[in-house]
Amino acid sequence: MSFAKRSSFDAYKQADTKLEKVLGVRDFLALGVGTIISTSIFTLPGIVAADFAGPAVVFSFLLAAVVAGLVAFAYAEMANVMPFAGSAFSWISVLFGEGFGWVAGWALLAEYFIAVAFVGSGFSATFQNLLSQLHITLPATLSNPFGTKGGIVDLISLLVIAIAGVIVFMGANDAGKVSQVLVFLKVAAILVFVVIGITVIKPQNYVPFVPAHNPKTGFGGMSGILSGVSMIFLAYIGFDSIAANSAEAKNPKRTMPIGILGSLAIAVVLFSAVTLVLVGMHPYSDYAGNAAPVSWALAQSGFKNLSIIVSVVADAGMFVALLGMILAGSRLLYAFGRDGLLPAKLGKFDKRGLPSNALITITVVAIVIGAFFPFAFLAQLISAGTLVAFIFVSLGMFALRPREGKDLPEASYKMPFYPILPALGAIGSIIVFEGLDSLAKMTAFIWFLIGIVVYWLYGSKHSKNNKEA
Template identity: 55%
Template sequence: MSFLHRIMRKEDVSQYQNKDAHLERTLRVKDFLALGVGTIVSTAIFTLPGVVAADHTGPSVSLSFLVAAIVAAMVAFVYAEMATVMPFAGSAYTWISILFGEFFGWIVGWALIAEYLIAVSFVASGFSANLRGLLDPFHVTLPNALSNSLGTNGGIMDLIAAVVVVITALLLSCGTSETARVQNILVVLKVLAIALFIIVGLSVVDISHYVPFIPEYHETAAGAFGGWQGIYAGSSVIFVAYIGFDSIAANSGEAINPQKTMPRGILGSLLIAVTLFIVVALVLVGMFDYSAYKDNAEPVGWALRMSGHGTVAVIVQAISVIGMFTALIGMMLAGSRLLYSFGRDGILPSWLGKLNNKNLPNRALIVLSIVAVIIGSVFPFGFLAQLISAGALVAFMFVTIGIYALRKREGKDLPLPAFKLPLYPVMPIIIFVCVFAVFWGLSGQAKVYTLIWFIIGIVYYLFYIFKTRKQ
């Protein structure tokens, strides 16, 4: 087989059906709604509104959330159609392998690896910051060396972040249906905590903090601030908040009746999340001047404490910290299924694609956990957010273009979908341009690191091809 033919060879759909046959289909719409809301409405809602307001937008941070949400919603429509036609583990990696071939599938999968490995570290870091903020009034602290990433404020590793990753991995190793029950309960608690913050926060909102709503544009060390340039820069950072719908698609191999379950889970969870994000952002910047949230990793708890609602702050942060498990569950569940898919297809060591006696990919879960702990110990919180967005955005661009190849095969070797992207064939072009614009708004450092990551992935793939051709 020639090199060109090998990398362009499209994967056979029946192979994925057979390979994923041992995954148990136990997840329903309510489970995917909980998974999506739990993953999307996670660390980001308690951290990014304050960070982005201080660095880029001022009071207009809600507009950055809205812009990012519109782009995410358009991508979610594409994902909903893809997931109904090809409900296999691995989400975009598997879809692009079927539609465009092994090489392009690997590029997308390599982007998603970055997304999930870094996302787990990001959520764990946010969990750690909020837990430390919760315990600080009780004078319970850890030394800087065990509270921060390497080189940040004297840090060596974030011990709390490492421990919570290990605990979540142990929970996931027990089984998907068992994890889903815990997830559903925690998501309800988290939404109630957000509602409590909104109600109490509204009572101390000062309208003057919204003026001017869009500050005058100027450049800062963090990048563009104010004007529509700042809103645009903020939306690129915030986009990380909405990528959780990919975690739903990654688990479509375990969905009951995926034709109905997947679109309802993906679109429903995104709608709930968008509403909560925008309201929280508006309340937060109304409570204090946006500059007060500079470099604050737990602005929600801080705002409640500074406004005299210490007891409410403890309640909200306690529930939010517990609720951050839901995001870790979603990201680690999806990430382990992605690594399993690579092992299943032989592009990474085959032992990653082995299931245990409960038909769970726990080997992939262990590897994901170890790497996530290492990444979280080395990179600071803010930088992780942009790298997650970069990996997700690259995958989204490929999936959006993939809809053209998908439509040609629906009703032939692929089934007809229960849900279709509207306004085809114009809408995919619009979505691609919007996603690329969000990607271009990332910092130069994030784009450079993304380029380095893809060079490493391509080199590995070429090594993999050379190795398999010799066998």
């Protein structure tokens, strides 16, 4: 049994040599920012402000960023030492053993499957809103997931995920170039919103900045801020998509720390600016149940044409996120196939040296989830899967440092204030996980139960690591 048998660093390094080294700093920054600044920035600030924290929603974003930032330092060092496809799955397999790596990787797999579908449906909702302004309405059967509001299939979600999959299929370098262009447009639109929004801010909307806590609803006070953190945390999962593609980095020792930490820093600034402007433009209670608060706030302030432009750019931003998620998810599936934990075909390369079978698989699964199934109740599962992986990576620092310069390469970038920061990263991730609602935690438990069964019945029997043992 190979559950605790550590995977070989040299074997991973050799296996990933077929992946072409084509991604540079700009590609990783574009993919990271594009994934982080996507659906969340255009939807979550208003919803969390109305339901949990009021104007203090900015503190929710900042606290989530602090926890994510602590883990990002660990991610940067691990990706520097072990630039392998599969990110946390491969790292934990090398540090703690294949079975532990499987648990971390299985958590991330849930994140990518659901996140791709989540973003695809977010794109569909925004696009349908644009169509309605042009007096174009799709039939209910083609505009909603099966069983939701008379829907059979969300056609737009299906098509946009498929198109994103095709672009990634063309090659990681092409996906990176597309991301750079769209991310530039998205950041420009966000800055325009902030500049225009500042001109119509009403100071009274910030008072009280931290509303009094209501024990019956959970709204307000420190409790409301912390509840907002758990809901917002999925906004910061984008830097894992950078790490998952580290095997394709031109110079991982330089590009990985800059890509991971740089994209997170840019995201924090943009999230904070959008959030503060948004709650200053209108009373936070006006955003209750509003899935497009940025566009709505502009339209209500008399900037209808700009609102349409922002909606278009928001969809462009979500498309960038799709590229990043599909790219990263396919590399994770490839890593599972590479190690024999899932069917070996997932770990095979095509004639261009790309894991096309893994790419097709994640695209098809995401299409099914996003186009045919209502998944709103699974949204927090994205955060749940990510947080489990974050806990593993933070704790993994205590196994990584003693091996650097011995059987593992010495890192050119090191996480500061070791061992304090990795410990805080693990504790912070556990606290945020505890803040998830009970349904999300129950669903996560069921997902991990399925994962253990899959590993026991298939993975452990076909594992290359087990055969070597």
